[in-house]
Amino acid sequence: MDLSGQLALTVLMGVFLVGVAVLLTRVEDWRSYTPLASGGVYGDETGHAVQHKPSGITRWLTTVDHKDIGMLYGAYAIIAFVWGGLAVLIMRTELADPAATLIEAGFYNGLLTSHGITMLFLFGTPIIAAFSNYFVPLLIGADDMAFPRINAIAFWLLPPGALLIWAGFLIPGMAPSQTSWTMYTPLSIEQTHAATDLMLLGLHLTGVSATMGAINFIATIFTERGDDVNWANLDIFSWTILTQSGLILFAFPLLGSALIMLLLDRNFGTTFFTVDGGSPILWQHLFWFFGHPEVYILVLPPMGIVSYVLPKFSGRKLFGFKFVVYSTLAIGVLSFGVWAHHMFSTGIDPRVRASFMAVSMAIAIPSAVKTFNWITTMWNGKIRLTTPMLFCIGFVSNFIIGGVTGVFLAAIPIDLVLHDTYYVVGHFHYIVMGAIAFAGFAGLYYWYPIFTGKMYQRTLAKAHFWLWMVGTNLTFLAMLLLGYEGMPRRYATYTFDAGIVNLDVITALHQVATLGAFLIAFGTIVWVFNFVQSWYEGPDVGEDPWGLEDSTLYGREFEWHRNRLRTAVADGGEEDVVTDGGNEE
Amino acid sequence: MAPDVFDRETMLDLSVNVIPLFIILFFIVLFAAVAPFGYSLVDTTIQMALLVIPFIGLAILTYFSGKAIAEAEAKMEERGDLAHAENDTPGAHAGESTPDAPDAPDATEGDAESAVETRSTSDQD
Ligand code: HEM
Ligand SMILES: [Cu+2]
Numbered sequence: 097m098d099l100s101g102q103l104a105l106t107v108l109m110g111v112f113l114v115g116v117a118v119l120l121t122r123v124e125d126w127r128s129y130t131p132l133a134s135g136g137v138y139g140d141e142t143g144h145a146v147q148h149k150p151s152g153i154t155r156w157l158t159t160v161d162h163k164d165i166g167m168l169y170g171a172y173a174i175i176a177f178v179w180g181g182l183a184v185l186i187m188r189t190e191l192a193d194p195a196a197t198l199i200e201a202g203f204y205n206g207l208l209t210s211h212g213i214t215m216l217f218l219f220g221t222p223i224i225a226a227f228s229n230y231f232v233p234l235l236i237g238a239d240d241m242a243f244p245r246i247n248a249i250a251f252w253l254l255p256p257g258a259l260l261i262w263a264g265f266l267i268p269g270m271a272p273s274q275t276s277w278t279m280y281t282p283l284s285i286e287q288t289h290a291a292t293d294l295m296l297l298g299l300h301l302t303g304v305s306a307t308m309g310a311i312n313f314i315a316t317i318f319t320e321r322g323d324d325v326n327w328a329n330l331d332i333f334s335w336t337i338l339t340q341s342g343l344i345l346f347a348f349p350l351l352g353s354a355l356i357m358l359l360l361d362r363n364f365g366t367t368f369f370t371v372d373g374g375s376p377i378l379w380q381h382l383f384w385f386f387g388h389p390e391v392y393i394l395v396l397p398p399m400g401i402v403s404y405v406l407p408k409f410s411g412r413k414l415f416g417f418k419f420v421v422y423s424t425l426a427i428g429v430l431s432f433g434v435w436a437h438h439m440f441s442t443g444i445d446p447r448v449r450a451s452f453m454a455v456s457m458a459i460a461i462p463s464a465v466k467t468f469n470w471i472t473t474m475w476n477g478k479i480r481l482t483t484p485m486l487f488c489i490g491f492v493s494n495f496i497i498g499g500v501t502g503v504f505l506a507a508i509p510i511d512l513v514l515h516d517t518y519y520v521v522g523h524f525h526y527i528v529m530g531a532i533a534f535a536g537f538a539g540l541y542y543w544y545p546i547f548t549g550k551m552y553q554r555t556l557a558k559a560h561f562w563l564w565m566v567g568t569n570l571t572f573l574a575m576l577l578l579g580y581e582g583m584p585r586r587y588a589t590y591t592f593d594a595g596i597v598n599l600d601v602i603t604a605l606h607q608v609a610t611l612g613a614f615l616i617a618f619g620t621i622v623w624v625f626n627f628v629q630s631w632y633e634g635p636d637v638g639e640d641p642w643g644l645e646d647s648t649l650y651g652r653e654f655e656w657h658r659n660r661l662r663t664a665v666a667d668g669g670e671e672d673v674v675t676d677g678g679n680e681e
Numbered sequence: 682m683a684p685d686v687f688d689r690e691t692m693l694d695l696s697v698n699v700i701p702l703f704i705i706l707f708f709i710v711l712f713a714a715v716a717p718f719g720y721s722l723v724d725t726t727i728q729m730a731l732l733v734i735p736f737i738g739l740a741i742l743t744y745f746s747g748k749a750i751a752e753a754e755a756k757m758e759e760r761g762d763l764a765h766a767e768n769d770t771p772g773a774h775a776g777e778s779t780p781d782a783p784d785a786p787d788a789t790e791g792d793a794e795s796a797v798e799t800r801s802t803s804d805q806d
Contacts, residue, residue, distance in 0.1 A: 327746075328753035418694040418750065422743065426698045429742050433735035445724045447716070451731035454708035458701040458735075465697050 120153040160244035165251050166230030167547070169222045172254055176218035178620075179262070183211040185617055187588075188610040194603055196589050204588035205274035206264060212277030213295070216394065217302050218258050220528070223536050224397045225251075225309055228337045231543070232313065234653040235331045237322020242315035246308055253305035260298025264291025276586060278387070281369035281379040285361045293362060300355050303348040310344035313337055331652070332414065335421050336400030339428040343389045343396075346432065351386040354379065377442055384435035392431040395527060396424060398535030399466060402488050405542045406470055408642060408649050409485035410477030416469045423462035430459040440511045449508060456506035463499050467492060482642070483557040487538035490565050494530025498523060501576065516586075519579020522572045529616075530568045537564075537623070544627070545641040546657050550634035556626040563619030571612030574605045581605070691751045698743045705736045 149155045159165060187207050190198045199207075229247065233240055241247045264272030273292040275284040284292065317338045321330070357368040358379070367373020407414045414420060436444060436452040470492050479485065501523040505511050514520065537560075544552050581597050583590060583605075590606075592599050639658040644650045687695075709732050716725070 326753035326756070327749045328751075328757060419697045421750070422695060422697050422746065425742050425746050426701055426739055429738045430701065430735050432738075433731060445727075446718045447712070447721075447724050447728040448731065450712065451708070451728045454705060454712075454732060455735055458704040461701045461704065462697070465700075 117153070160240075160248045162229050162233050162240050162244065162247060165247055166226050166228075168251050169229055169254075170226035172251075172258075173219050173223035173226055174624075176214050176222065176258065180211050180214035180219055181617060181620065183207040183214070185613060187211070188613040190588060191590075191606045192603075192610045194590050194599060199588070201588040202271070202274060205276070205586075206272030208586060209273050209276050209295075210262065210265065213261055213299065214258075215528070216277060216390070217299060218254070218261065220394045220532065221302070221306055222254060224337075224340070224394070225306075227333075227401065227536075227539050227543075228313060228397065230547075231653055232316065232334050232337055233320070234656050235334055235651070236317060236320065236325050237652065238316060238320035240320075241312050242320050243312050247312050250305045250308040250312065253301050253308075257298040257301035257305065260294045260301065263294040263298070264289065267291075278383060279358065279379075280383075281358070281361070281376040282371065284358060284379075285369060293359060296355050296359050296362075300352055303352045303355070306344050307348045307352075310341035310348075313341040314345070317341075332403040332417065332420055333397070333400040336396045336403075336424055339424050340393050340396045343393045343428055343431065347386045347389040347393065350382060351390075354382040354386070357382075377439070377444070380439050380442060381435070384438045385432070388435045388438065389431045391524070391527070392427055394532055396427065398491070398532045398539075399424070401535045401539040402470065402491050403466070404651075405484050405538050406488040406492075407473050408542075408644055408651075409480045409482055409488070410474045411479070411647070411649075412473060412477050413648065414469065415472040420466055420469050423465045426462040427459060430455060430462075434459055434506075437506050437511070440508050441515045453506060453508050457503070460499065460503045460506070463495075467496060467499070482541075483552075483554070483561055484538045484542035486558065486561045486565075487534045487541065490561065490568075491531050491534040491538065494526050494534060494568060497572075498526030498531055501526065514579055516584055517579035518575040518583045518585055521585050522575030522579060525572045525575065526568075530572065534564070534568075537561075540627075542642075543653070544630075545637040546653060548631050548634070549636055550630050551637050551641060552630040552634060553626050556622055560619045560623040560626065563615050563622065567612040567615030567619060569612070570615065571609045574609040574612065578602065578605045578609070686748055686751045686755070688751075691747055695743055695747050698739060702736060702739055702743075705732050705739075708732055709736070 149161070150158060156164065156168065159168075184207070186199065187204060190196070190204060196204075229241070232238075259266065264270050270291050271289050273289050273295045274287060275292055275295075279296075317330075317334055357366070360366040361368050361370065369376055369379040403414055403420050433455040434452055436449065437456045440449055440452075470488075474489075501519070505514060505520065505523060541552065541557060544550070581602055582592075583602055590599075590602060592602060639645070639661050640650070640654065642654075644654070709729065712728060712732070
């Protein structure tokens with residue numbers, strides 16, 4: 097097609113998209129979300145004195161309300177999660193046999209890169225922001241975030257970021273980036289894919305977004321607390337968000353700078369990270385100085401969610417509340433001192449290496465302290481196995497495996513053997529999938545009544561949990577074993593010298609991992625179905641969906657929920673839907 | 682250090698961070714005494730800095746957070762509502778201040794049992 101033809105098409109497409117946008121703004125009464133739990137619908141312009149939010153899509157495009165922005169983050173994160181999940185399912189199917197039967201290696205590398213970056217930056221960080229935007233102001237008694245507009249801007253940087261990161265798949269004829277999520281030089285400089293440049297720009301945008309959000313949370317928690325909230329009774333979730341925001345503030349700007357240097361290396365021949373210039377190791381230092389704190393950026397708030405939700409169903413307060421606070425802060429500081437445990441095998445000075453090992457051992461203590469606090473909280477408690485509680489328990493058990501395998505890797509001699517094998521993949525997936533995602537679901541189920549005013553379906557929720565628990569452990573335990581067998585990570589195909597390893601064993605373990613991945617995928621479908629269907633048709637919840645009102649565990653956010661219900665238009669007394677129970681297991 | 686802020690109980694709470702501090706200190710001493718790769722000005726300095734800097738960072742943060750929390754508690758005590766301390770739900774009324782005592786679990790238990798029944802009839806699947 098000639099140039100003018102393409103131009104005409106582009107203009108036509110633009111007109112069409114504007115048309116769609118205009119049409120959407122006219123759709124009123126989006127059933128999917130009524131901020132008043134029952135009765136009222138926003139957008140009925142019948143001359144009330146109160147100023148209503150605009151209706152339809154305009155509302156979502158212009159909102160600066162922290163709860164709405166929380167919902168936007170959540171929707172965005174879930175879309176990213178599905179994208180990253182589909183990518184990995186294709187990869188796992190490919191790995192079910194040793195040869196390249198389904199896809200070729202280049203495409204595998206593209207999926208691998210997309211999966212890692214999507215899950216960490218487009219799912220992990222935003223799903224946490226979904227909870228923190230929605231609940232931190234409610235929990236600390238603030239009206240909204242300190243800077244509501246900056247909050248909205250921070251979110252709206254993300255969609256273009258995602259489009260740039262996925263550009264290699266979305267733009268026909270452009271090969272996806274194949275750098276893996278670590279973007280190690282010199283590979284990432286030498287690869288000519290234009291998609292890599294777009295991906296780096298997209299990553300930069302998401303980093304700016306996270307930093308803006310973090311500054312906002314620090315300002316909010318420091319200055320917007322209600323009169324009766326002080327440092328001694330600040331809830332544990334807000335504590336973890338405060339620490340996480342501090343980490344983001346120090347880590348993400350560094351990633352941004354390093355990304356710009358990498359872009360300059362790629363496009364203008366600067367030599368920050370080249371062998372004859374600076375050094376490829378320099379990239380690793382900068383990347384991991386960001387990258388290790390990043391893993392704690394991802395794990396601290398989920399730990400906060402578990403510390404917050406788990407006591408509710410143990411019938412007692414969190415054991416050693418202040419231990420959990422101080423250990424969170426300790427992790428915050430120490431996480432900046434361990435980055436080179438990702439670089440033990442790069443040939444850095446052995447004395448320096450030893451120091452990184454020492455601090456890595458020290459950082460395991462605060463994590464272990466938290467684990468003991470969770471277990472002690474449950475010990476002799478009145479445990480109710482509701483779905484959020486099941487996910488909390490799953491979190492603790494998976495976190496233990498992930499943490500212990502991490503301590504092994506932090507020992508230099510062990511790491512030199514297991515580095516860049518599937519053992520590492522198993523280690524961090526026990527944490528990012530087995531723990532972080534599990535805690536996210538504990539939070540999603542626990543607060544579902546607040547988000548939607550409805551109750552989810554109990555049986556489906558438990559099916560989701562068990563599919564995930566079994567799937568996660570099958571997949572990632574198989575990976576730990578694959579690592580012991582010497583299977584290297586990041587390969588689309590595999591073959592082994594029969595004198596060293598039996599290929600059948602490797603293949604069988606890969607098949608187990610693939611099976612687990614499909615169980616997880618199936619569980620995810622059950623979850624999406626449950627949440628969507630219950631949103632439309634679930635029974636309305638009462639003021640106290642978890643039966644906590646008479647204990648000391650009724651949270652501030654549920655008090656807010658109760659006020660909202662009481663001030664809502666009366667709707668003729670729905671039956672109360674209480675907890676999803678659990679004693680019957 | 683103001684002794685009234687850092688009383689015995691606060692020190693006990695802070696002990697959780699003293700353990701990693703102690704581990705780092707242990708390695709500082711160890712690496713100073715035993716150096717299988719020898720000493721070299723630059724590398725040994727980096728080696729020590731990598732331990733000393735996190736040590737100081739953690740000590741400072743522990744000190745200030747401990748101080749902020751203890752002072753906030755002291756203020757609440759003056760106002761006579763220490764019951765709110767250690768409670769993760771600031772708005773709710775707290776029964777007692779011991780963190781490990783089960784708080785009236787019976788009240789919730791009754792609810793849960795009945796909840797199971799109501800739910801199973803109104804279950805939609
Ligand atoms: C708490 C949450 C944790 C998360 C989210 C996490 C995440 C990760 C991730 C994503 C990687 C892989 C990086 C890559 O792509 O190469 C990794 C590797 C590693 N982790 Fe963790 N980790 C956690 C805890 C720990 C702990 C507690 C330790 C040790 C004390 C540890 C030690 C290591 C080591 C040594 C490696 C490098 C292994 C290698 O590449 O040879 N991790 N972790
Ligand atoms: Cu690390």
